[in-house]
Amino acid sequence: MKVNKISRRAFLLGLGAVSTAALLSACGGSASSSSAASGSAASGSAAAAGSDVFRTLDEIKADGTVNIGVFSDKNPFGYVDENGEYQGYDVYFARRLAEDLGVEANFVSTEAANRIEYLQTGKVDIILANFTVTPERAEEVDFALPYMNVALGVISPDSNVITSLDNWNADDQMIVISGTTAETYLTKEYPDIPLQKYDSYATAKNALENGNGVAWANDNTEVIAFAKQNSGYMVGIPSLGSQDTIAPAVSKGNTTLLDWINDEIKSLGEESFFYKDYEETLVDTYGLDYEDELVVEGGETNV
Numbered sequence: 001m002k003v004n005k006i007s008r009r010a011f012l013l014g015l016g017a018v019s020t021a022a023l024l025s026a027c028g029g030s031a032s033s034s035s036a037a038s039g040s041a042a043s044g045s046a047a048a049a050g051s052d053v054f055r056t057l058d059e060i061k062a063d064g065t066v067n068i069g070v071f072s073d074k075n076p077f078g079y080v081d082e083n084g085e086y087q088g089y090d091v092y093f094a095r096r097l098a099e100d101l102g103v104e105a106n107f108v109s110t111e112a113a114n115r116i117e118y119l120q121t122g123k124v125d126i127i128l129a130n131f132t133v134t135p136e137r138a139e140e141v142d143f144a145l146p147y148m149n150v151a152l153g154v155i156s157p158d159s160n161v162i163t164s165l166d167n168w169n170a171d172d173q174m175i176v177i178s179g180t181t182a183e184t185y186l187t188k189e190y191p192d193i194p195l196q197k198y199d200s201y202a203t204a205k206n207a208l209e210n211g212n213g214v215a216w217a218n219d220n221t222e223v224i225a226f227a228k229q230n231s232g233y234m235v236g237i238p239s240l241g242s243q244d245t246i247a248p249a250v251s252k253g254n255t256t257l258l259d260w261i262n263d264e265i266k267s268l269g270e271e272s273f274f275y276k277d278y279e280e281t282l283v284d285t286y287g288l289d290y291e292d293e294l295v296v297e298g299g300e301t302n303v
Contacts, residue, residue, distance in 0.1 A: 053122035054251035057260050060125055065104050068094045069124035072109035073202040076225060076285045077130050080109075089281040090128040093147065096273065097126070097248075100264060111200050113179030116140050119251045126261070127249040130219060132181045134244070142252055144261040145299025146245035147274050152182050153220030154237035155208070155227055162215040163236040168193050175213035177204050182217040185241050208233075221294060225285045245301055262299065269298020 060066050070090050071078030078088040086107045098105035108124050115131055118124045119141050132150055133143050154174075156162040173196040176183045186193055196213045198204040205226065208216045216223065220238055227233045248265075250257050268274065274295050286294070 053120070054254040054257070055122070055125055056254065057256035060257070061101060061103060063103070065106050066098050066101055066126065067106045067108055067124045068098070069108045069110040069115060069118050069127040069129055070094060071111075071129045071201065073200060074130065074222065075229075076281055077222070078128075087281070089148075089277055090130065092277045092281050093274075094126075094128045096268070097128075097261070097264060101260075111179070112177050113199060115179070115249070119249060122251070125250065125254075125257065130222070130246055131249050132219065132244050133247050134181060134184070136184070137249075140252060141249040142254065142258050144248040144250070144258055145265045146247040146296045146301055147265060147299070148221070148246040148296055149243065149294055149301060150246050151220045151238075151243050152185060152217060152240040153223040153235050154215050154217045154240060155223035155233050155235045156215035157208075157211075158232050158234055160214060161234050161236040165190055165193065165237070165240075169214075170194070172215075173213040175204050175207050175216040177201060177218060180218065181241075181244070182219070186217060189241070224290075228285055245296060265299045269300070272297060 055063070070086060070088075072080045072086070074088070076088050078086065078090045081087050091107070094107070095105055108118065110118055110124070110127065110129050112129075115127045115129055116137065119127055127141070130150075131137075131143075133146065137143070154162055154165070168190070170192065173194045174186060175196050175198065176186065178197045178199055183195065183197065186195060196207065198207055201222070204216060204218070207213060209230075215236075216226075217240070220235070220240075223235050224238065227235050248261050250261070274297050275291065278291050278295050282294070283291070
């Protein structure tokens with residue numbers, strides 16, 4: 001399976017795809033969008049709302065490439081290694097999806113805040129970027145069956161471990177990434193906690209390391225990984241809010257692709273694929289203790 005590397009050419013192609021989609025939308029049209037396509041039929045389907053642009057399952061197969069949005073800076077879920085290749089739990093799954101579709105995977109780097117936008121503009125066909133399922137998001141995209149459990153967590157320096165959000169000091173700031181469930185949850189449940197918002201995992205990580213905030217709230221899988229990989233930090237709140245799931249997402253109304261992904265997840269469950277994925281990509285970070293807690297196999301969960 002060919003895996004795209006980050007390059008100036010790929011970046012420019014991605015910009016071109018977004019520009020084309022925006023122009024056609026302004027003219028009232030719809031188009032098939034692929035940053036790797038060269039001359040395939042532009043017959044994408046518009047969702048019920050009339051603003052979303054997507055490619056059907058048959059269009060993706062005909063093109064020979066599926067565009068999948070993943071993180072490029074969120075080790076061990078989606079990141080670019082020293083060779084410029086995408087790796088991680090989500091990427092491992094993405095490669096298998098492309099293989100079973102019979103197409104090549106074109107990985108498109110995404111940030112938390114633009115995951116929905118990338119689907120709605122046709123820049124990607126599928127989002128596999130630690131996308132937590134919420135009712136609000138489900139109004140804008142269609143989620144497939146889950147493949148991982150998740151909750152929120154809070155990490156802070158060993159010198160000042162945050163174990164509760166009650167009686168918060170009004171002068172202290174909490175680091176969050178824009179567009180994440182942590183931002184939404186804290187805004188609703190703890191409106192008096194000042195939030196310091198960043199656009200990416202990397203900038204939020206740097207902010208914590210630089211002492212720009214007293215703590216960082218994010219998916220517990222991510223803050224636990226950070227604490228294990230960086231000495232001097234502790235996850236004082238390992239589970240905050242509700243227990244949720246992570247799932248692939250497609251454009252609203254793209255039923256052919258959604259149905260195929262759901263069938264694929266069920267089929268992969270028969271071979272314990274996601275346990276294999278965990279053991280290939282996450283076990284070095286979490287060990288085996290978290291395996292049963294985090295993995296959702298075959299789309300079946302009690303959450």
